[in-house]
Amino acid sequence: DVQLEESGGGLVQPGGSLRLSCTASGFNFLKYWFHWVRQAPGKGLVWLARVNTEGSSTTYADSVKGRFTISRDNAKNTLYLQMNSLRAEDTAVYYCVRDLFDVLTGRGPPGYWGQGALVTVSA
Amino acid sequence: EVVLTQSPATLSLSPGESATLSCRASESISSFLAWYQQKPGQAPRLLIYDASNRATGIPARFSGSGSETDFILTISSLEPEDFAVYYCQQRSVWPLTFGGGTKVEMK
Numbered sequence: 001d002v003q004l005e006e007s008g009g010g011l012v013q014p015g016g017s018l019r020l021s022c023t024a025s026g027f028n029f030l031k032y033w034f035h036w037v038r039q040a041p042g043k044g045l046v047w048l049a050r051v052n053t054e055g056s057s058t059t060y061a062d063s064v065k066g067r068f069t070i071s072r073d074n075a076k077n078t079l080y081l082q083m084n085s086l087r088a089e090d091t092a093v094y095y096c097v098r099d100l101f102d103v104l105t106g107r108g109p110p111g112y113w114g115q116g117a118l119v120t121v122s123a
Numbered sequence: 124e125v126v127l128t129q130s131p132a133t134l135s136l137s138p139g140e141s142a143t144l145s146c147r148a149s150e151s152i153s154s155f156l157a158w159y160q161q162k163p164g165q166a167p168r169l170l171i172y173d174a175s176n177r178a179t180g181i182p183a184r185f186s187g188s189g190s191e192t193d194f195i196l197t198i199s200s201l202e203p204e205d206f207a208v209y210y211c212q213q214r215s216v217w218p219l220t221f222g223g224g225t226k227v228e229m230k
Contacts, residue, residue, distance in 0.1 A: 109157035113166040
């Protein structure tokens with residue numbers, strides 16, 4: 001079974017930093033692209049970033065470009081989101097998401113979601 | 124970026140009725156559209172990918188259609204567990220974008 005478990009969420013002051021982790025199991029981590037998607041309380045889904053299989057290529061939403069960094073450690077089957085210069089509007093549940101298919105099968109859309117980690121930015 | 128507009132915002136229906144949800148893209152996205160279901164307190168679940176392909180384990184009452192800019196998610200006969208929020212999402216162009224969602228509520 002595909003399992004994605006986020007950790008590292010919590011309360012942080014405006015201007016602060018936080019690093020989310022996502023530990024993956026049940027599949028070959030090396031073969032998939034990953035994403036981070038967030039959802040502010042009572043709001044819709046917003047895609048934030050993606051990383052390729054090697055971690056050598058990334059893409060970001062404009063809202064987080066320059067502040068957030070997506071990365072991965074393939075030896076540890078772990079995805080990360082480093083969040084700096086946090087703002088109140090970054091308060092949200094952050095989801096780690098895996099592509100539906102591996103890179104050889106054409107990737108597909110974001111298909112498997114973790115349960116999410118709540119990040120609250122408040123003084 | 125590609126803007127996805129979902130309509131209606133809310134759909135009030137009874138179990139057994141059919142639901143038709145719309146998603147319109149601001150530019151052509153070919154068939155690179157997915158649909159997700161989200162229930163309160165849960166992560167989204169993929170229902171449909173590439174406009175019309177059901178994901179693994181998704182019941183046949185869920186079907187998707189459309190291409191280019193206009194897409195439809197149909198739930199043929201609503202079950203009690205289908206009352207939820209539904210999002211469309213495109214992967215044709217970076218950044219990936221989601222629609223604002225349609226809430227299917229019980230009448």
